[in-house]
Amino acid sequence: xxxxxxxFEGGTRRAAQSISRRSAISRxxxxxxxxxxxLPVLPFDRVGKAVAASKDKHDDDTTCEYWRYCALxxxxxxxxxxxxxxxxxxxxVSKVTWVGTCHNPNDGKDYLIxxxxxxxxxxxxxxxxxxxxxxxxxxRMGVHNxxxxxxxxxxxxxHCTVAAIVGLGES
Amino acid sequence: xxxxNIRKFCFGAVMAVLAGPSLADLPVETVAVATTPPANRxxxxxxxxxxxxxxxxxxxxxxxxxxxVLGNVSLGLTGHATLSPDRSEILVSTAYFTKLNRGERIAxxxxxxxxxxxxxAEISVPSKHAQSMPYxxxxxxxxDGRFVFLQNATPATSVSIVDRVAGKFVTEVPTPGxxxxxxxxxxxxxxxxxxxxxxxxTITLDAEGKPADRKKSAKFFDADEDALFVAGEQxxxxxxxxxxxxxxxxxxxxxxxxxxxKPWPLLTAADLKAGWxxxxxxxxxLQEKSGRLYATMHPKGKEGSHxxxxxxxxxxxxxxKKRVARVPGHHATVLAVTRGDEPKLYAVSTEKQxxxxxxxxxxxxxxKTAGPFAETxxxxxxx
Numbered sequence: 316x317x318x319x320x321x322x323f324e325g326g327t328r329r330a331a332q333s334i335s336r337r338s339a340i341s342r343x344x345x346x347x348x349x350x351x352x353x354l355p356v357l358p359f360d361r362v363g364k365a366v367a368a369s370k371d372k373h374d375d376d377t378t379c380e381y382w383r384y385c386a387l388x389x390x391x392x393x394x395x396x397x398x399x400x401x402x403x404x405x406x407x408v409s410k411v412t413w414v415g416t417c418h419n420p421n422d423g424k425d426y427l428i429x430x431x432x433x434x435x436x437x438x439x440x441x442x443x444x445x446x447x448x449x450x451x452x453x454x455r456m457g458v459h460n461x462x463x464x465x466x467x468x469x470x471x472x473x474h475c476t477v478a479a480i481v482g483l484g485e486s
Numbered sequence: 487x488x489x490x491n492i493r494k495f496c497f498g499a500v501m502a503v504l505a506g507p508s509l510a511d512l513p514v515e516t517v518a519v520a521t522t523p524p525a526n527r528x529x530x531x532x533x534x535x536x537x538x539x540x541x542x543x544x545x546x547x548x549x550x551x552x553x554x555v556l557g558n559v560s561l562g563l564t565g566h567a568t569l570s571p572d573r574s575e576i577l578v579s580t581a582y583f584t585k586l587n588r589g590e591r592i593a594x595x596x597x598x599x600x601x602x603x604x605x606x607a608e609i610s611v612p613s614k615h616a617q618s619m620p621y622x623x624x625x626x627x628x629x630d631g632r633f634v635f636l637q638n639a640t641p642a643t644s645v646s647i648v649d650r651v652a653g654k655f656v657t658e659v660p661t662p663g664x665x666x667x668x669x670x671x672x673x674x675x676x677x678x679x680x681x682x683x684x685x686x687x688t689i690t691l692d693a694e695g696k697p698a699d700r701k702k703s704a705k706f707f708d709a710d711e712d713a714l715f716v717a718g719e720q721x722x723x724x725x726x727x728x729x730x731x732x733x734x735x736x737x738x739x740x741x742x743x744x745x746x747x748k749p750w751p752l753l754t755a756a757d758l759k760a761g762w763x764x765x766x767x768x769x770x771x772l773q774e775k776s777g778r779l780y781a782t783m784h785p786k787g788k789e790g791s792h793x794x795x796x797x798x799x800x801x802x803x804x805x806x807k808k809r810v811a812r813v814p815g816h817h818a819t820v821l822a823v824t825r826g827d828e829p830k831l832y833a834v835s836t837e838k839q840x841x842x843x844x845x846x847x848x849x850x851x852x853x854k855t856a857g858p859f860a861e862t863x864x865x866x867x868x869x
Contacts (some may be wrong), residue, residue, distance in 0.1 A: 411641055437587045448790035452716045453618065453665035454682040455709055456641050463564060463617035466641060467512035471617070472541060472563075472587040 335464075373420055379444035381478075386415025386446050387430050388460045389476035394442035395433075400431030400479040409434050410467040414456070415449075416484040425484030434465035439475040460477050521602050522547065522556045525573065527681035527824050528867035529556070530832065530841075533567055533620035534860035540564055541587060543620075545576065546859055547603070550830060550843065550868070551835030553856040557603045562596075564617040566624035569600065570650075571631045573869060576600050577650075579615050579625040579636040595625075595634055595648050611655045613648045614638035620865040622717050622768070630674040633695050645679070647695045656695035661687060666716045671723045671740045678725075678739040680716060682709050686737060686744035699742060705737060715764065715792070718866075719772035726772050728764045728781060730792045732757075734807075750807050752781060752800065763787025765794035766819030767864040771831060773823045773846060777804040780831055780846070782810075782818045786853045795819050799833060801850055811850040817843040821865040834866050841866075 372380035376393045383399065384391070396403035409432035417428050445460070453459045465471040507639055528550035543561035548554070549719045561567060565580030581593040593615050597607035600790055618637035622635045627650070636646040638658070643665060647656040664679040664687050675691040675698075684707045690699040707714050707729065716734060718725040723740035729749070736747040764770070764781050771780040782796035796815030803810045818833035823846055830853075831846040840856035845851040 332724075438538055438540060446790060447793050450790065450792070451682070451709055451713050452664060452680070453616070453639065453643070454680050454716070455713075456639065456643065456663075456665070459618075459665075461619040461621075462639060462641070464641075465594060465702060468616045470583075470588045471591070472583070 320335075356465035372412065376478075377442060379442075382419050382421075383417050383426070383428050383478040383480070384444055384446075385417035386413070386428065386448060387476055387478055388445035388447075389430075389432065389443070389473070390439045391431055391442035391444060392439075392475040392477045395475040397433060397475065397477060400477055402431070402477060403436070403439070406433040406435050406474050407468060407470065408432075409465050411464055413460070413464060414481070426480050427482040427484050429479050429481045430464075431479065432464040433474045433477065434468045435470035435472060436474040438473055492528075493765055503818065513591070513867070518603075520557075522600070525600070526679065527826055527869050528830060529567070530822070531567065531576075531867040531869075532834070532841075532860055532863045533561065533865035533867075534863040535561075535620055536860075537862040542584070543580075544860075545578070546863070548841075548859065550824070550832060553841070553859075555859070559598050559603055561620075564615075564619075565596075565712060566615070566618075566620050566637070567867075568622075568625045568627060568634075569867065569869075570627055571629065574600055575606075576603075577625060577627065577634055579611075579634075581613060581615055581617075583785065595636065597650075600705050602747075604743075607653060609648055609650075609653055609655065610646060611636060612638070612658060613642065614640050614646065614658070616643075619767070621666060622865060622867070623668060626667045626669050626677070626679070628669055628674045628858065629671045632674065633691065635669065635677055637665070637667055643691070645677075647691065649695050657697070659689055659697050659700075660786075668718065668720070668725050668737075669741055671720070672740050673723075676739070678703075678737075678744045680714060684708055686739065686746075688739060688742060688744050689744060699741075701743045703737075703744040706737070713792075715769055717768040717770065719770055721774045722774065724778070726770065728752075728770045731787075732763050732781075732783075734779065752783075752802065754809075761786040761788070763791060763794075765792055766796065766821075767793065767836070768820040768822065768834075769796075771821035771823040772804075773825075773829045774832075775826055776829060776847065778802065778829075778846065779804055779825060780821050780850075782815060782833070784815070793819065795835065795837060797832070799844075799850065801832075801846075813844070813850045816840075816852075816855060818842065819865050820864060822868050824868050832866055832868070834863060836862070836864060839863060 530548040530550045532546040545559040547556045561579035576598040578596040584590045593613040595609040616637045634648040638644040664681040670676040678688045684705040686703045692698040712729045712731045718727040732752040733749040735749045766782045769782045779802040795817040801811030817835040820834035821838040829846040831844040833842040842855040
């Protein structure tokens with residue numbers, strides 16, 4: 316889930332941000348094949364990308380400045396009993412997802428990141444982060460962040476969000 | 487040494503003085519349930535999705551003059567609220583799980599009496615309502631109030647049609663790639679929706695509420711280069727929107743196809759250079775009678791800053807399209823202005839959950855800031 320930023324001042328505005336290439340669309344399209352839902356029209360024409368500005372925090376996955384969170388909006392699962400790529404115990408992984416391209420300052424490479432929501436438990440409410448780079452209203456649903464991405468799960472209460480690497484971005 | 491009787495007398499006299507004159511007992515009371523007082527034009531409806539526990543959102547009803555809380559309506563799981571055209575009912579598109587965070591998901595249109603705030607009808611609808619933040623346009627009525635249009639997202643988008651008079655769900659209209667509902671005023675069976683390809687899709691219903699016609703407008707915006715905020719202001723058949731980069735776009739939805747006017751800029755060349763942009767969740771308010779438009783603005787805007795709170799609130803004369811007011815922004819992300827005479831502009835801070843109120847008759851005059859009233863309110867409607 317990607318919610319809104321004003322409640323989540325921590326870190327989001329402090330990061331330097333930029334828009335990724337439109338050529339990421341094809342890669343994201345491939346990723347979506349693996350999800351339970353295919354959107355009527357692939358809406359991803361832009362993907363959030365940010366470069367963490369704060370070097371002392373870009374390796375701490377419990378802070379908003381962690382490099383993989385460049386396009387994440389929601390509560391960090393690393394603060395809720397999960398890990399960077401695992402939902403907390405007792406929850407389930409969302410069937411639909413939002414993808415971003417983030418720059419890893421440690422190796423200088425861009426990575427495609429899948430922001431899966433973790434669903435089925437009441438909202439964690441800890442470590443809220445948000446970016447709106449490339450975000451658009453719901454007429455571009457795939458890049459809309461004011462909606463619950465647990466919506467396609469049978470138990471679709473939102474708990475938190477993970478940020479898993481799913482491939483290399485284009486250099 | 488005083489005798490015992492004298493000591494008793496003195497003690498009694500002192501106690502009588504301390505107790506003051508004898509008072510009658512307070513009357514016994516009977517506990518009752520209040521109703522809201524008669525609504526005036528300054529009544530406010532604040533939608534709060536309570537993001538940290540959003541299975542139980544609420545609609546807060548306020549007196550916009552005294553800022554007295556008049557009551558609350560339960561919004562359920564990411565519920566969306568709208569008023570009936572005559573303001574007698576509050577309509578809520580929402581869902582509930584049978585076991586709080588799990589179990590069967592029950593979706594319905596809940597109808598509340600706007601005076602007693604009592605639930606007066608529950609109409610079952612498909613379990614598809616958009617689990618989004620509250621936005622105007624996520625649920626709307628037809629101009630005559632007969633039909634209610636509910637935004638769905640699974641994430642495929644569609645609109646559920648409810649016949650309010652018959653009290654039943656009619657049908658679901660697919661609206662792929664389109665979002666939010668903008669009913670026509672002069673044609674009750676018609677609504678439009680904004681689409682990601684830069685058009686509006688207009689749906690015309692038959693007498694039973696089933697889709698009879700659907701037509702797309704010409705392309706009039708670019709969602710990549712300068713997207714439209716979906717929170718538009720309605721005046722008759724016209725909807726006024728802001729774009730992310732600070733242009734004003736009016737669209738008429740009366741016909742079978744929506745027709746967009748030529749956009750005009752809020753920004754001067756100097757404003758553009760300073761990077762001023764609109765931001766927030768409801769960044770536009772339009773006062774029809776005085777011909778004023780208000781916007782939440784921030785400088786140094788860039789891609790991704792479209793939800794930033796206001797550094798300033800700007801007012802424009804719609805006739806001349808010139809800026810006529812410029813005041814501190816009070817961190818506002820939401821604006822709403824009252825109708826008719828002696829308008830007041832309300833500016834909600836998402837960070838602080840306060841509401842700043844301005845006299846909006848001429849220049850904007852800050853009257854006071856009240857609250858906080860909510861946890862994470864992002865939508866404000868006026869009577």
